[in-house]
Amino acid sequence: MNRRSFIAVGTAATVLGSTALTTDTHAADTSASSQRFKLKYAPGPGMFKNLAGDNVLDQIKFIHDQGFGAFFDNGLMGRPADMQERIAQTLSGLGMELGPFVLYADFGVKSFVLSSADTRKMLTDKARQGVETAKRTGAKWALMVPGRYDESLEWDYQTANVIDNLKYCADICGQGGLTIVIEPLNPHDHPGLFLTKIPQAYQICKAVGSPFCKIVNDLYHQQITEGNLIPNINRAWSEIAAFHIGDNPGRKEPGTGEINYKNIFRHIHQKGYTGVLCMEHGLSSGGREGEQALLAAYRECDSF
Amino acid sequence: MTADITRRGFLAGSTAGLAAGLAGSAWADEPALKLKGRIRQSVCRWCYSSIPLDSFAASCARIGLQSIELVEPADWPILKKHGLICAMTPSHSITKGLNRIENHPECLAKIRAAIEAASAENFPNVICFSGNRAGLDDAEGLKNCEIAIKQIAGFAEEKKVTLCMELLNSKRNHKDYMCDRTGWGAELVKRVGSPRFKLLYDIYHMQVQEGDVIATIREYADCIGHYHTAGVPGRNEIDDTQELNYPAIMKAILDSGFGGYVGQEFIPRQKDPLASLAKAAELCDI
Secondary structure, three states: OOHHHHHHHHHHHHOOOOHHHHHHHHHHOOOOOOOOOOOEEEOOOOOOHHHHOOOHHHHHHHHHHOOOOEEOOOOHHHOOHHHHHHHHHHHHHOOOEEOOEEEEOOOOOEOOOOOOHHHHHHHHHHHHHHHHHHHHHOOOEEEEOOEEOOOOOOHHHHHHHHHHHHHHHHHHHHHOOOEEEEOOOOOOOOOOEOOOOHHHHHHHHHHHOOOOEEEEEEHHHHHHHOOOHHHHHHHOHHHEEEEEOOOOOOOOOOOOOOEOHHHHHHHHHHOOOOOEEEOOOOOOOOHHHHHHHHHHHHHHHOOO | OOOOOOHHHHHOOOOOOOOOOHHHOOHHHOOOOOOOOOOEEEEEHHHHOOOOHHHHHHHHHHHOOOEEEOOOHHHHHHHHHOOOEOOOEOOOOOOOOOOOHHHHHHHHHHHHHHHHHHHHHOOOEEEEOOOEOOOOOHHHHHHHHHHHHHHHHHHHHHHOOEEEEEOOOOOOOOOOEOOOOHHHHHHHHHHHOOOOEEEEEEHHHHHHHOOOHHHHHHHOHHHEEEEEEOOOOOOOOOOOOOOEOHHHHHHHHHHOOOOOEEEEOOOOOOOOHHHHHHHHHHHHOO
16 A cells, blocks of 8 residues: 555545535436435435425435435324325335334333233234234334333343233234334433343344344444444344434434444445435435535445 | 454563564655644554564654654653654553552552653653452442552642553453443542543543443543544454544544544554554544
């Protein structure tokens, strides 16, 4: 390696976010057949409202034109049935994947950690509703957050109860071809929740032992909670079915914080991952320029 | 990763060395880099132990580094010849540290001698370690560290040298090491209450152990006296082969008002270790 080449590499990395972004920006919203991204990064509703308009179906067409292969909609279950169907039809017409929707994520109550008939009925009823949404939309993944921990119950009993409750839910979801993805969240933004770590989620999925209970690894949350992102991706690989993206601090697009997403995406790609990576983060700046910068940031991170 | 090279081994006097030597360095013939130097950079000697110190120091000076650290005082004349300082003076061992009363006489004697030596050259820092838990409770260890450091802090103040306790991961590289979380270290800094006792925040170790690097740097900026680097995973180059965005982290360090040194402490994996070092220096030169 000579000095000229390593300076070039170093400079490119240092100014990532200025020169590299500006170059891509011009092409961003003009091309109708942009190059496909190597991984299925999934924008959410409203992320491109300035460039694509307020209509979610127009937004899906726009992100397809920009080269994205997936879309995610946390609030899918709460939409009217006909809207769910139109979103699904638009996606399938474009050959796009639908990322996990939120099936159950109540941060305010103890749920999965309890061994109670009422709680189990509530959770399994939810699972059945999730299957209905999946039937309408062809969704393959549904997100569940196991809720708060119980200070009055030994931790290991709580773990056992979470495993039991997930088995019931996974049975119901599995019959509808729907995979539950459980999400660890960071304890700074969400104090009091049971599930925070990837090794913990891995242990639970292994114990549930169902192909319909897996992990969504939110890299923003995990960077806050435990760091060590790539080693945890590797160790929990068999149980990871989806990713969420966001840089830290700030939970904005890649390149705005301490995570080297380009290399993490390369690593995930090299492992043969074909699933969805939901862009569950804000934009570092507003308006059309902010959305163009968002596109450019993903182009940069995908150029591995 | 060069798995058989560890810092522990180096400090213990291991003779193991890196395969790549200076002879293979294309970088050595290139003209000096011009760094902005807003971040004052240093490098840990042990990561380049196969390169003779004199030629290593010449290369470091040309890269624009200001220091080679964890170098024994006996070798400091070589550093000074090349206009370099030793930004972190070694003292006692990693595993047998200040968290046990019975280690205090030996550790404090070594720390005192290191402070003397550093002060005589106007070098800024001396390193120290908590030691391993070996069954000891963290609260007890904290108390014992406080007892030890309070005995030496006055001397450090008088000599204008900062004693830094290093944060290391206890998951992978230093199993059972006690000072493995920033919060624990910051509590110790608070209890000691001397401007001459701070933490050495090792970015690699803390990414392995706890993550949330920038927020932690911002929160504990007042407690941090020195930084170390390396890529995660692997402890190799800090470029785009690993999971941290080092320029963003350096910017956060600068924005925190930090005026100390950042020591490169990665094990070069590329063919030319000096080219790797020069590239890292540029990446951190924001």
